[in-house]
Amino acid sequence: xxxxxxxxxxxxxxxxxxxxxxxxxxxxxxxxxxxxxxxxxxxxxxxxxxxxxxxxxxxxxxxxxxxxxxxxxxxxxxxxxxxxxxxxxxxxxxxxxxxxxxxxxxxxxxxxxxxxxxxxxxxxxxxxxxxxxxxxxxxxxxxxxxxxxxxxxxxxxxxxxxxxxxxxxxxxxxxxxxxxxxxxxxxxxxxxxxxxxxxxxxxxxxxxxxxxxxxxxxxxxxxxxxxxxxxxxxxxxxxxxxxxxxxxxxxxxxxxxxxxxxxxxxxxxxxxxxxxxxxxxxxxxxxxxxxxxxxxxxxxxxxxxxxxxxxxxxxxxxxxxxx
Amino acid sequence: xxxxxxxxxxxxxxxxxxxxxxxxxxxxxxxxxxxxxxxxxxxxxxxxxxxxxxxxxxxxxxxxxxxxxxxxxxxxx
Numbered sequence: 001x002x003x004x005x006x007x008x009x010x011x012x013x014x015x016x017x018x019x020x021x022x023x024x025x026x027x028x029x030x031x032x033x034x035x036x037x038x039x040x041x042x043x044x045x046x047x048x049x050x051x052x053x054x055x056x057x058x059x060x061x062x063x064x065x066x067x068x069x070x071x072x073x074x075x076x077x078x079x080x081x082x083x084x085x086x087x088x089x090x091x092x093x094x095x096x097x098x099x100x101x102x103x104x105x106x107x108x109x110x111x112x113x114x115x116x117x118x119x120x121x122x123x124x125x126x127x128x129x130x131x132x133x134x135x136x137x138x139x140x141x142x143x144x145x146x147x148x149x150x151x152x153x154x155x156x157x158x159x160x161x162x163x164x165x166x167x168x169x170x171x172x173x174x175x176x177x178x179x180x181x182x183x184x185x186x187x188x189x190x191x192x193x194x195x196x197x198x199x200x201x202x203x204x205x206x207x208x209x210x211x212x213x214x215x216x217x218x219x220x221x222x223x224x225x226x227x228x229x230x231x232x233x234x235x236x237x238x239x240x241x242x243x244x245x246x247x248x249x250x251x252x253x254x255x256x257x258x259x260x261x262x263x264x265x266x267x268x269x270x271x272x273x274x275x276x277x278x279x280x281x282x283x284x285x286x287x288x289x290x291x292x293x294x295x296x297x298x299x300x301x302x303x304x305x306x307x308x309x310x311x312x313x314x315x316x317x318x319x320x321x322x323x
Numbered sequence: 324x325x326x327x328x329x330x331x332x333x334x335x336x337x338x339x340x341x342x343x344x345x346x347x348x349x350x351x352x353x354x355x356x357x358x359x360x361x362x363x364x365x366x367x368x369x370x371x372x373x374x375x376x377x378x379x380x381x382x383x384x385x386x387x388x389x390x391x392x393x394x395x396x397x398x399x400x
Contacts, residue, residue, distance in 0.1 A: 010331065010364070010365070010367065010369065011365060011367070057365065058331040058332055058333070058364060058365075058392065059330060059331045059369075059392075105328065105330065105331075105392040105393040106331060106332060106391075106392035106393075107392070107393075110332075207333050207334045207363050207364045207365070208363075208364075208365065208366045209365065210365045210366060289332045289391065290332050290333050290334065290364055290389065291332070291334075291389035
């Protein structure tokens with residue numbers, strides 16, 4: 001069985017839960033930007049939670065199935081069509097050999113996940129099938145899918161069609177969206193007033209946001225606390241002596257536009273980081289459309305951990321409902 | 324009158340480059356394969372095809388305007 005890519009959409013790539021363990025060598029974790037949506041899609045079709053799926057941003061691909069399968073589409077709200085007939089998202093759907101999956105216009109969110117029973121079976125690289133184009137790792141020859149690609153799919157009976165995930169277990173993007181932030185290592189580099197403005201003002205997602213990072217515009221230029229640059233930091237006040245970046249960390253080059261580092265981000269560099277978006281809100285970033293208004297909300301470590309537990313509880317409810 | 328929708332969210336441009344005229348002017352003939360504008364997202368400029376034929380009746384979305392998927396960009400008679 002293969003998935004034939006008729007139309008690729010925009011930067012549609014094979015993703016699983018990524019390849020943690022190589023960040024210290026500069027190889028990012030990669031994997032789905034909305035991890036809960038990928039897990040949910042896999043559970044719906046009877047796969048292991050971390051099986052490889054297609055991740056498509058903003059524009060759905062067109063895909064033909066060469067054999068019967070069970071599929072599920074989760075994540076963003078985008079009309080799902082099989083041979084032109086509309087089907088619900090977040091639901092297991094039976095497809096026949098020769099049928100074609102396509103999509104209508106994106107209605108909400110940003111990224112869809114397409115799971116197929118058996119999982120996409122391209123060769124893993126460093127323990128993951130996730131596509132990391134800059135490093136030419138994973139996916140199809142390390143790149144996004146193209147028209148004409150035939151993606152191998154593992155053998156599976158496929159779960160029963162019709163099962164779905166209750167709407168209250170799907171996370172909607174509020175407007176403005178709220179991203180909770182744990183202030184971090186270098187927040188002392190900006191003035192108290194600049195910090196108050198960062199958390200008080202409305203920012204907007206810039207259109208160049210991608211899998212490496214999501215940039216924001218619309219807030220004020222940040223004022224830095226004067227200093228004598230330490231050896232090796234360079235003269236820009238936003239520079240530091242090179243340090244590690246975490247998943248979710250927010251760097252602000254020259255104090256102008258914050259960038260939240262996401263799954264395919266670099267592992268270190270010389271910009272100060274104001275803090276990190278908490279892990280519970282990273283999936284949400286994967287669902288932000290360009291120009292979405294966003295507020296950054298400072299939280300404590302206790303709140304961040306409680307939010308992580310809350311997200312885990314949602315995942316457990318999905319597991320139980322489909323178990 | 325047919326409206327040409329944006330296939331995806333991003334920033335809409337009526338022109339191929341800032342110093343060039345818009346892709347179409349009112350009254351121009353439109354073929355299905357003609358580009359009527361660009362949508363910028365993820366560091367990529369995606370050409371928006373008319374996908375209808377007729378006579379160009381004007382832009383609806385302003386140049387450099389934020390658009391959502393399905394928003395009308397231009398009109399064709």
